[in-house]
Amino acid sequence: MAFEGLSEKLQNVMKKLSGRGKLSEADVKAAMREVRLALLEADVNYLVVKDFVKKVSERAVGGEVLSSLTPGQQVIKIVNEELTALMGKTQARINYASAPPTVIMLVGLQGAGKTTMAAKLGLNLKKQGKKPLIAACDVYRPAAIDQLKIVAEKAGVPVFEQGQGQPVKIAQGAKAECQRLLYDTLIIDTAGRLQIDQAMMDEVKAIRQAVGVHEVMLVLDAMTGQEAVNVASSFNEQVGVDSVILTKLDGDTRGGAALSLRAVTGKPIKFCGVGEKLEDFEPFYPDRMANRILGM
Amino acid sequence: SYYREIDDEFFEELTDLLIAADVGVSTSLKIIEELKAKVKAQKIGDPEKVKGLLREIIIELLGDEPVGLDQHSGPQILLVVGVNGVGKTTAIGKLANKYTREGKKVLLAAADTFRAAAAEQLAVWAQRAGVSLIRHQEGADPAAVVYDALEAAKARGTELLIIDTAGRLHNKKNLMEELRKINRVIERGYPEADYTAYLVLDATTGQNAVQQAKVFSEVAKLDGIILTKLDGSARGGVVLAIRSELGLPVCFVGVGEGIDDLQPFDPRGFAEALF
Numbered sequence: 282m283a284f285e286g287l288s289e290k291l292q293n294v295m296k297k298l299s300g301r302g303k304l305s306e307a308d309v310k311a312a313m314r315e316v317r318l319a320l321l322e323a324d325v326n327y328l329v330v331k332d333f334v335k336k337v338s339e340r341a342v343g344g345e346v347l348s349s350l351t352p353g354q355q356v357i358k359i360v361n362e363e364l365t366a367l368m369g370k371t372q373a374r375i376n377y378a379s380a381p382p383t384v385i386m387l388v389g390l391q392g393a394g395k396t397t398m399a400a401k402l403g404l405n406l407k408k409q410g411k412k413p414l415i416a417a418c419d420v421y422r423p424a425a426i427d428q429l430k431i432v433a434e435k436a437g438v439p440v441f442e443q444g445q446g447q448p449v450k451i452a453q454g455a456k457a458e459c460q461r462l463l464y465d466t467l468i469i470d471t472a473g474r475l476q477i478d479q480a481m482m483d484e485v486k487a488i489r490q491a492v493g494v495h496e497v498m499l500v501l502d503a504m505t506g507q508e509a510v511n512v513a514s515s516f517n518e519q520v521g522v523d524s525v526i527l528t529k530l531d532g533d534t535r536g537g538a539a540l541s542l543r544a545v546t547g548k549p550i551k552f553c554g555v556g557e558k559l560e561d562f563e564p565f566y567p568d569r570m571a572n573r574i575l576g577m
Numbered sequence: 578s579y580y581r582e583i584d585d586e587f588f589e590e591l592t593d594l595l596i597a598a599d600v601g602v603s604t605s606l607k608i609i610e611e612l613k614a615k616v617k618a619q620k621i622g623d624p625e626k627v628k629g630l631l632r633e634i635i636i637e638l639l640g641d642e643p644v645g646l647d648q649h650s651g652p653q654i655l656l657v658v659g660v661n662g663v664g665k666t667t668a669i670g671k672l673a674n675k676y677t678r679e680g681k682k683v684l685l686a687a688a689d690t691f692r693a694a695a696a697e698q699l700a701v702w703a704q705r706a707g708v709s710l711i712r713h714q715e716g717a718d719p720a721a722v723v724y725d726a727l728e729a730a731k732a733r734g735t736e737l738l739i740i741d742t743a744g745r746l747h748n749k750k751n752l753m754e755e756l757r758k759i760n761r762v763i764e765r766g767y768p769e770a771d772y773t774a775y776l777v778l779d780a781t782t783g784q785n786a787v788q789q790a791k792v793f794s795e796v797a798k799l800d801g802i803i804l805t806k807l808d809g810s811a812r813g814g815v816v817l818a819i820r821s822e823l824g825l826p827v828c829f830v831g832v833g834e835g836i837d838d839l840q841p842f843d844p845r846g847f848a849e850a851l852f
């Protein structure tokens with residue numbers, strides 16, 4: 282398979298580098314070509330790759346490396362450091378509102394994993410002693426509300442729904458329900474939407490304004506390719522994104538989308554989905570992701 | 578158009594365009610090598626002509642023959658597989674509608690017994706398309722649903738049975754074995770029927786789609802691809818890598834969430850949209 286071959290090649294280059302006592306600029310350049318390929322094969326956005334390789338190259342041909350006793354090791358360290366830095370520190374915390382309820386809205390493309398994540402998040406909050414409520418604001422997808430009710434019930438989290446009503450009204454009703462029954466966290470499940478669909482983007486913007494969302498979480502499929510950048514920047518510009526959740530990381534994708542959207546939006550990736558079951562939920566680890574993208 | 582030299586930088590830009598459309602590094606390089614050779618052989622000096630040639634290479638790679646379900650007088654079975662959330666169930670709703678409108682007697686089978694409300698979702702589509710549906714309880718054995726659906730298809734004189742399956746990541750051994758079993762039940766349970774299987778791919782997917790196609794084709798018979806969500810801005814270039822490495826053609830494309838948002842694949846239009 283292409284990925285394995287590439288990761289092997291990359292590791293060979295790294296090994297070769299790490300065994301060397303002295304490095305020339307040409308050696309560094311050759312290594313950077315391999316890094317570039319590894320990142321592209323991992324679906325990191327090609328513009329992000331360009332930037333990244335330039336930055337690492339500058340550091341790698343600088344004095345700190347070439348004069349080092351183990352220059353190869355230094356280069357590998359730089360690549361890993363820069364990748365991890367780009368991915369951000371672990372910030373697996375939710376921005377709680379000073380006065381409850383804290384309102385979290387999940388947004389993203391069709392099929393990304395929002396509804397599943399709403400229940401996972403609800404379960405996780407419950408385990409932390411919170412009292413969450415989920416609002417069923419996908420009024421379009423066939424059986425979306427049935428699906429949400431089933432997964433939320435498994436999580437033991439109540440759902441506020443009004444059938445195929447108006448999403449803004451449903452969100453408002455859910456917030457009022459929180460105040461009435463003292464739920465401290467409201468999770469809003471929204472319909473999947475394309476970032477180029479103006480009417481649908483306006484809808485989530487309206488929900489955001491109407492109920493005062495504290496945290497907009499962009500749910501993104503880890504298998505996403507070059508499009509991740511368009512999705513992330515567009516959702517961020519139009520709706521405002523506070524954090525990112527990566528799903529389907531239990532697959533064998535390298536997950537370069539993670540790096541791209543982090544680089545473009547600067548927003549922290551907080552959680553991951555690692556399976557279809559409710560407990561398949563983890564905080565995000567930037568260093569693990571860096572290794573995965575490079576196939577190391 | 579402005580003056581542009583056909584040099585390495587020009588070819589590099591074209592490579593970047595392909596990579597930006599998710600064609601992937603190795604396939605992009607392969608295509609550009611072929612392009613370079615042709616440009617050299619034909620002594621082309623006009624950048625626009627080079628781009629035209631690139632389009633032709635891509636169209637040729639994709640194959641210009643119309644694909645889709647064969648015209649068949651006997652019973653047909655269509656199995657739909659793919660990873661989670663790509664658009665299998667929706668595509669089935671659209672196909673059921675299309676073939677019903679074309680006069681076929683269609684039956685659906687809800688062999689996704691795992692995901693919450695999967696059968697309810699398919700039931701909504703069955704109703705929209707005006708076809709009936711075979712379903713069991715949540716958690717039932719999907720192979721048993723398929724078996725029942727085959728028997729029902731025989732008994733009712735169904736012309737086209739379309740089987741929905743649960744989304745599964747190709748690296749999950751047990752789920753792929755489950756699919757192998759479904760495939761076997763179909764092959765053994767109704768050998769007289771013409772059997773087609775499609776892999777559904779989400780156009781926003783990157784290079785992982787190649788691996789999906791490879792592993793799915795190891796456990797089930799695969800005849801082609803339904804490429805969904807092409808109404809977004811993703812271009813789905815990874816199907817070029819799949820065609821190049823595995824020979825699998827794209828048969829249909831999904832261009833929205835409505836019942837009519839399914840089209841036969843048009844290689845020419847696809848190649849135009851890549852850039």
Ligand SMILES: Nc1nc2c(ncn2[C@@H]2O[C@H](COP(=O)(O)OP(=O)(O)OP(=O)(O)O)[C@@H](O)[C@H]2O)c(=O)[nH]1
Nearest residue numbers: 391392393394395396397473529554555556661662
């Ligand atoms: N393997 C795996 N599957 C997941 C994960 N998260 C969600 N899924 C599956 O992905 C599919 C889509 O998930 P949903 O939660 O319905 O996605 P959604 O974003 O709500 O979809 P729409 O509402 O249609 O936009 C389902 O089959 C889920 O079971 C994950 O982390 N890993």
Ligand SMILES: Nc1nc2c(ncn2[C@@H]2O[C@H](COP(=O)(O)OP(=O)(O)OP(=O)(O)O)[C@@H](O)[C@H]2O)c(=O)[nH]1
Nearest residue numbers: 391392661662663664665666667744806831832833
């Ligand atoms: N924009 C757009 N959305 C689509 C298209 N096809 C499917 N969808 C949406 O994608 C989401 C997932 O579609 P499903 O048909 O449930 O996907 P699936 O593969 O059956 O999902 P699982 O059974 O959970 O694995 C839904 O919100 C669909 O409405 C398409 O061509 N364009």
Ligand SMILES: [K+]
Nearest residue numbers: 392393502779
């Ligand atoms: K997806």
Ligand SMILES: [Mg+2]
Nearest residue numbers: 395396419425
């Ligand atoms: Mg949903």
Ligand SMILES: [Mg+2]
Nearest residue numbers: 665666689695
């Ligand atoms: Mg489905």
